[in-house]
Amino acid sequence: MRDYSITIIENQEKKQKPDPNQLEFGKHFTDHMFIMDYTEGTGWHDPRIVPYQPISLDPAAMIFHYGQTVFEGLKAYKTQDNRVLLFRPEKNMERLNMSNDRLCIPQIEEEFILDCLKQLISMDQDWIPSAEGTSLYIRPFIISTEPYLGVAASKTYRFMIILSPVGSYYKEGIHPVKIFVEREYVRAVAGGTGKAKTAGNYAGSLKAQEVSEKLGYSQVLWLDGIEKKYIEEVGSMNIFFKINGEVVTPALNGSILEGVTRNSVIQLLNHWGVPVTERRISIDEIYESYKKGLVEEIFGTGTAAVISPVGELNWEGEKMVINDGQTGALSKKLYHTITSIQNGNEPDPFEWTVEVKPNC
Amino acid sequence: MRDYSITIIENQEKKQKPDPNQLEFGKHFTDHMFIMDYTEGTGWHDPRIVPYQPISLDPAAMIFHYGQTVFEGLKAYKTQDNRVLLFRPEKNMERLNMSNDRLCIPQIEEEFILDCLKQLISMDQDWIPSAEGTSLYIRPFIISTEPYLGVAASKTYRFMIILSPVGSYYKEGIHPVKIFVEREYVRAVAGGTGKAKTAGNYAGSLKAQEVSEKLGYSQVLWLDGIEKKYIEEVGSMNIFFKINGEVVTPALNGSILEGVTRNSVIQLLNHWGVPVTERRISIDEIYESYKKGLVEEIFGTGTAAVISPVGELNWEGEKMVINDGQTGALSKKLYHTITSIQNGNEPDPFEWTVEVKPNC
Structure with missing residues (x-):
């Protein structure tokens, strides 16, 4: 594995957390997010955890035109004794690279990204709801960012992970x-x-x-x-x-x-x-x-x-x-x-x- | 047609134009761009021509995750007597709305957008190259912008038009x-x-x-x-x-x-x-x-x-x-x-x- 060091910029203004009884899927986001950039020749670089904030992209960034992008979805759960568990996260990293291959996006180092993910979750662990059926939804995704209108694989990418506390899918019990x-x-x-x-x-x-x-x-x-x-x-x-x-x-x-x-x-x-x-x-x-x-x-x-x-x-x-x-x-x-x-x-x-x- | 008024913010720092003999496809962009936003309930609103600049989006914006987006491609040409011509632009507007329908994106008002496009081109007409085979490539596109991870049609969108001077496709003559x-x-x-x-x-x-x-x-x-x-x-x-x-x-x-x-x-x-x-x-x-x-x-x-x-x-x-x-x-x-x-x-x-x- 490459010797990356992750830069961390802590959010000084913590957001107010949503009412745990009113959580909807994918509407609220935590205080931090993970970012890593890719440039042809340099590879993936500059992994960092920063305050959750808007990102700025050139209007010609390829993601807006040719959709070269992949994502994953997994969850973190809080146990009754306050431990934090992920469910088979290595499968998601593996599938992310499989998706990368199909979309001509450079491979990520699965173990390293899993480490970054753990670090991000650790920082925002207060956001993991604990009521039955609730969890922290995790969304890793990669977007193509080169400002170029030719139909070709992008030469630059951004990998991000954002976190969203989610309520129980079955608020009134599991129903068909x-x-x-x-x-x-x-x-x-x-x-x-x-x-x-x-x-x-x-x-x-x-x-x-x-x-x-x-x-x-x-x-x-x-x-x-x-x-x-x-x-x-x-x-x-x-x-x-x-x-x-x-x-x-x-x-x-x-x-x-x-x-x-x-x-x-x-x-x-x-x-x-x-x-x-x-x-x-x-x-x-x-x-x-x-x-x-x-x-x-x-x-x-x-x-x-x-x-x-x-x-x-x-x-x-x-x-x-x-x-x-x-x-x-x-x-x-x-x-x-x-x-x-x-x-x-x-x-x-x-x-x-x-x-x-x-x-x- | 609705009574829109287009806000215009002129770019005070004009960019240096690329060498007309070295133009590549889709690499250079002009001084201005057109933007219009959509919000459920309000409809399309706030049409404006502003300096070409990066756009800022929430990392959860749906375009980054579920790819709800459409685009068009057409060109403006400079004639020998310095007039500016578009080629069948109404066909592109019509197709844009056909694409919108398939992608569950709200329809645009074709004539109004064509007017906005003409105004944008007029402002950046110095960017239209005049050598044989060159033109100004026009890229209208719509992206879904709601910050939400549920798989559903977005409730907000951004329509944009960017312009790119392009060289002759056949620099050394048409070849198979x-x-x-x-x-x-x-x-x-x-x-x-x-x-x-x-x-x-x-x-x-x-x-x-x-x-x-x-x-x-x-x-x-x-x-x-x-x-x-x-x-x-x-x-x-x-x-x-x-x-x-x-x-x-x-x-x-x-x-x-x-x-x-x-x-x-x-x-x-x-x-x-x-x-x-x-x-x-x-x-x-x-x-x-x-x-x-x-x-x-x-x-x-x-x-x-x-x-x-x-x-x-x-x-x-x-x-x-x-x-x-x-x-x-x-x-x-x-x-x-x-x-x-x-x-x-x-x-x-x-x-x-x-x-x-x-x-x-």
């Missing part, structure tokens, strides 16, 4: 959502950027989301871009189906995001002896199984919600109501187990959590 | 380029964002471009994302084939950008009585025609190059050399005619050019 199976719009296609965590995938998804919301659905189920037949993701989550005692989830095919929660769910199911298979799943198959009464549970997995049960699936007007619109037993058990490991309330047999030591 | 037919990566797919001029399409294209450059090719030819068989675009241009006396170009299918130069070429060919068809074209068909000696010319069309002849097409190792690697007669005629209309050197039978009056 209604999902619309999308047939017109496509999130990603093999050979595209679906596997990478990059802005364009999300920008392209807004229209379908808007249309489905108008129809009374909270998310869309994305089908593959080629045959519009095989299931890919739900909203910005991975998806699982429990059919006749067996759990299935779409296999990673290059256009599906490799979710950390997805991976954790598969490991847990294997550990519990619940049969789980990663394979291609068509929407027709789900419908056939539904008609036979075999679809027991459907749930999305992601960092924000952890487990998001699906209560209804609307496929071209056919409304499939899953488990009477109630949260299934397996969904509940997965949610409880993963959040308990994350919060340090239950043993961590997989060594998923990483402690952030004060002033590390 | 070598193109690599891309089979692994995909630019766009039906149901995606290919038809919109939005950042993510360009970010996703960088990797294929990087790979093809390493193989000695200057651009890639994009095939459709479904069958990887039908021709879509070349690099960031539309593409035309002259086969046995007939010109063909891929039909607009939702994943191809509706190029202004593409449309102008089709109109010119019709005007000249050259048969031209918009239809689905497979790469196999091109190869078959090539083997029969029927492929006479291939060229890309776009705002930057106008006409970019293709001298070689590499399809899975099969190298098709087109017109002995020389620029064809039709490519030359199209380039000459379009640039002459743009520069005001030839009559403009289609009323494509729009004059920018001083101090309008």
Whole structure:
């Protein structure tokens, strides 16, 4: 590892913290942020923790025009005995570099960035809410900054980490959502950027989301871009189906995001002896199984919600109501187990959590 | 139209202009820029022309995370008698709103923005280079600015126009380029964002471009994302084939950008009585025609190059050399005619050019 030294400029005017009972997702930000710059020839340089503040960019900066950018999302949790835990952060660093590769952005040194992240969280640890279901959302991201309008990889980048205290995703208890199976719009296609965590995938998804919301659905189920037949993701989550005692989830095919929660769910199911298979799943198959009464549970997995049960699936007007619109037993058990490991309330047999030591 | 008044803050320190013989594309920017903001409830407001300067954004601004953004590209030309001409700018405004619709960005008032653009160009008209093949490149763009990490359409936006004097695309005369037919990566797919001029399409294209450059090719030819068989675009241009006396170009299918130069070429060919068809074209068909000696010319069309002849097409190792690697007669005629209309050197039978009056 390179011998970096991190410059720290402490915020002298600490912000007032939001009411922990009124926390919304991604609206409030802590006192500090991490920044590191990249210049062709020099590499990544000048890592620093500075007061959270606006950044200044040339209007021609490439991020504004050609979207060369990647990001990650993970959380820090406060345990009952006041320790701070991260959940599998090395997976996020690994995926960030995988996204970097697809977007032609220079690789970061994963261990070093994880150290910087820990230091940043340490400084802002008073911002981590402690009520059940709350956490500190962590957003690392890299933007291309060269002021140049040619379509080419940027020669300069900025890496940043910002932190946001977030409330419980399920304020009134875990409840199933209604999902619309999308047939017109496509999130990603093999050979595209679906596997990478990059802005364009999300920008392209807004229209379908808007249309489905108008129809009374909270998310869309994305089908593959080629045959519009095989299931890919739900909203910005991975998806699982429990059919006749067996759990299935779409296999990673290059256009599906490799979710950390997805991976954790598969490991847990294997550990519990619940049969789980990663394979291609068509929407027709789900419908056939539904008609036979075999679809027991459907749930999305992601960092924000952890487990998001699906209560209804609307496929071209056919409304499939899953488990009477109630949260299934397996969904509940997965949610409880993963959040308990994350919060340090239950043993961590997989060594998923990483402690952030004060002033590390 | 709403009664906007444009605030103007003149730059007191005029920048030194770059050497007109050393102009590169998109590297230099003029003294002023146009800005207008959008806030939910208020709409677009506060249109202003201000000195070209960095902009300041919250690190959580949505543009940095979810890429909700659109842009346009057009040019202003100086005529021999010192008038300033725009080329079909209403087409760009129209396309900007089409892109806005796909990206869930509020519509702009096309005529008003065109007026603002003329005023901006008027103020910076000394920056328009006058040598043959040079022009002032115009980049309108809209970015999402709300500081929020939820995946949703932003509630605030910034519209900007920046200007960049650009040199001749063909410093040493128009010359054909070598193109690599891309089979692994995909630019766009039906149901995606290919038809919109939005950042993510360009970010996703960088990797294929990087790979093809390493193989000695200057651009890639994009095939459709479904069958990887039908021709879509070349690099960031539309593409035309002259086969046995007939010109063909891929039909607009939702994943191809509706190029202004593409449309102008089709109109010119019709005007000249050259048969031209918009239809689905497979790469196999091109190869078959090539083997029969029927492929006479291939060229890309776009705002930057106008006409970019293709001298070689590499399809899975099969190298098709087109017109002995020389620029064809039709490519030359199209380039000459379009640039002459743009520069005001030839009559403009289609009323494509729009004059920018001083101090309008």
